Amino acid sequence: MERLVVVSNRTADLGGKTLSGGLAVGIVDALKSSGGMWMGWNGDIVDKSRSMDARVETYDNVASLTMPLTKEEHNNYYLGFANKVLWPTFHYRLDLMDYRTEFARSYARVNGKFADILHPHLRDDDLVWVHDYHLIPLASELRAKGCNHKIGFFLHIPFPPSDIFSAIPRHQWLRECLLQFDLIGFQTQNDADNFCRYLKGNSDVKFLSPDRIRWHDRTIKIGHFPIGIDVDQFAAMAQETDEEIQLERKRRSLLKRFQVISADRLDYSKGLPQRMKAFRKFLDTSPEYRGHAEYLQVASPSREDVTAYSDIRGELEQLSGAVNGKHADINWAPIQYINQSISRERLALLFRCSLIGLITPLRDGMNLVAKEYIAAQDDEDPGILILSRFAGAAEELGDALIVNPYDVNEVAQAIKKAATMPMDERKARHRNLFSQISTNNADLWQRRYVAALRSVEPNVQRAQLSSHAKWRKEPGLGTMSNSRH
Template structure:
């Protein structure tokens, strides 16, 4: 079998509890049976380049190969360019973007180092799958080292319209490095369309087929591959006997109380202040629903060193205190705000016990919490998913209650509607949602992308790669000579 080589900024530690959602969850679910090599950062930070050393451990059928970042790399590559330039821009927040030349240089440097470490480990028949915005230029770095394998790239976050990207320094240069991939995958048709528009309108390329663009003499395949979860695995996690006992205990203690649950990383893209304000509006506008309703919000820490994240943490702490002080009592805390990571096993139990799943990001590539909430429900008495129309999941999960998260009243009204929704309607909506979640699960996501990537092998690119002014090297020539790279 052809070996799959996955490359991502971060590699999940074996056996570590994972917060719900995110790239690590979908990759772990997808690679459990497939196996292969997974390479990336291990989360450790060392003082200097001389302290960098790679390690490899076996996790089931998957080899996890990792290395640390230096303090400088972490500051410039990870916190700087990746999360103060690319992340806000891709989430439509140009106002929060902070560009520096040092950060841009750090981004290029770490991608080059990843390529230096990975290239000698590759086999001639490997399929290489690079993930997310941290590693956009990695394909070009691998090509520069003579790697002729099929290389695919998947973007887990949104791809914004050209009108936003053109405001980002150096983005044209960065976008052109995507041409060294054979296939690029997006979460939604909207992201796919935005990328094609950017190539054609801003870079001077052309769209020669629905899923093919051409630029600088190179043809590139693009496609839509919605990320999914291990549906049966997560459903079993929520319905095991121990989980059932916890749910029954909760129901005995709070016989007349309804729960809404939200699970997000503490990020300005997740719409958490708007969610708190909508819950406050529900409590204020519908007094008859006040006492039976509790919102549990898990907000796992992330990027605590950045000012934008410090600001939103303080805002949420103030809002939760205000809401509980205004509406709470000795026997009721309306908003339970949890600022720490929680295991998926624990979350599965609480998803199943909650009447409402509140997934309301201001902008999101997909959002797997929405799919996990659906998978965790009791099909005989399911809860209601309230979903932002700006989450990638909304393109598929149309039977959820779709809301504009900027509209506080609309979200509050959706919560009221979910509370009052009869069981027959809840069952019908859940049945339709479950069908869609199964259709686009983690396995199908991986298989569909890899199938398309292999198809690129059947018609290899014969376009030209410009190595320097006046000097052109045919990509097919590089592939013919690639055996020397792996000796």
């Protein structure tokens, strides 16, 4: 059987006892089943002389291939092009895009560096699975080296409509890089449709079927593969005992209080200020819940070197202080705001004792937190999920209360509906939601994707057609030759 080679910006801790995140949980079992390799940045930032240092470690039949970045690469490839150009654009925030030519050059060079390090480790029959927006040019770089492997790409974040994607300078280069993959996977049907609509504006692309295209001498498959979670693992964590949380739950029960919980990275795409405003509106319009409803917002730090993220943190601190200043009394504060990371084990327990899960991103590829909230619930006393219509998970989780996250009145009304929902309805909704996440779990996601990649038609590559090689030769950008180190 072919070996699976996974490439992502960062790798999982293959030596750890517990894996976190949909990517890690969904892939490690696939790697272990047939043997494989996971390649990515190791988190180290080094001087230029050590930039090509690579380390290989083996865990049973799985190899970990990691490398460092230089400070320039971290600033321009990771913080720059990946997170100041692609991330905001793919989340429909053109106002936050900060494009600079040096960002694009570094992004291309680092993808070339990934290819330089990976290529000698590839076997002839390897399946290569590349993950996310950091590595869009990787297949192009590997093709330029004569790599004829089946290479798949999976985008974990949304793919925007064509007019938004086209606003990225050199978007045609990104398009040609994507078309060097054999399989291009998205989280939702809407994302796949957006990509196909963008391709239809290009005369050199021919659609053979709704999910297969022909570009020059290549046939490429396009599909959507919604990612899931390890439901059993998260449900088990939610049933562990934590004395502090149990005491707090008893206190709220005695005082007839309930908790609304949100947990996300501190990111402008998550709609965290809008959630606080919606909870404030709920208290303003339903005064009977003052003293009884508590909102816990967990916002773990993220990309603190990017100005837009520090701005969000300041806004949340101001909002939580204003709401508490207006509504709190001597033994009750409506909002508890935590700007630090909380372990998944503890988060699972907090989800289980929260009546309402408020998960309302402004735009999200999937949002696994919504699925984790469902997995954590007690079948006999389940909580209610309020979910943004703009999260990818909304395509699957129709029994949640689906809301427009921009409409604070609608979200406030959903909080009240959840707070007053009869137990029979809560149980029925939870039954359906739990069945959905149990069926479309992390294991099914990776099996569907790998099977689709294995079944694609082989494409014989011609290195001279490398889109990246052509981009290096275009005037005004300088030389981007293979001597990048």
